[in-house]
Amino acid sequence: MSNVVRFGVSIHESLLKQFDQYIEEKRYTNRSEALRDLIRDHLVEQEWDENKETVGTITIVYDHGVHELMEKLTDLQHHYSSLIRSTLHIHLDQHRCLEVLVVRGRSGEIKRIADSLIATKGVKHGKLTATTTGKDLK
Known part of the structure; x- marks a missing residue:
């Protein structure tokens, strides 16, 4: 991937545990893939809200x-x-x-x-x- 940016995220330990469980249930290979999909889901919701x-x-x-x-x-x-x-x-x-x-x-x-x-x-x-x-x- 070109122009990939790495960044850090501060998150409460219990929330990270829940996120890791989600990742395991959905069979993501890593947190980055799961986070990208969650961001895309939000952007798609925005498209629908904006009548695009x-x-x-x-x-x-x-x-x-x-x-x-x-x-x-x-x-x-x-x-x-x-x-x-x-x-x-x-x-x-x-x-x-x-x-x-x-x-x-x-x-x-x-x-x-x-x-x-x-x-x-x-x-x-x-x-x-x-x-x-x-x-x-x-």
Whole structure:
């Protein structure tokens, strides 16, 4: 890596112990890798707070037998088609389906489509996973 900077950090012993446990659980090879990931996570959160162009996934599980649910979900997806890059549809069993939408756009727009899909009657569970395009991360 070019331009790597070393710096010292003062930290309470008990907090460092917790951090080292975290590192072990997540299987990081060292503290530096874990710290870099925590910093990146914070920067990605900031991107979402600042309504920048971002990417993410929206995962929903629903009962396809609920009256007019498929039509509502399809209408919502067509309404937000400029944000949806790809979808994956899986039949979990005879009644339930899982759908994953890959989305790209301003975080506010992505939150709106996620909230709309997740709040649709018949959706049993939904989750927005927010990430980044990575262009501003080193």
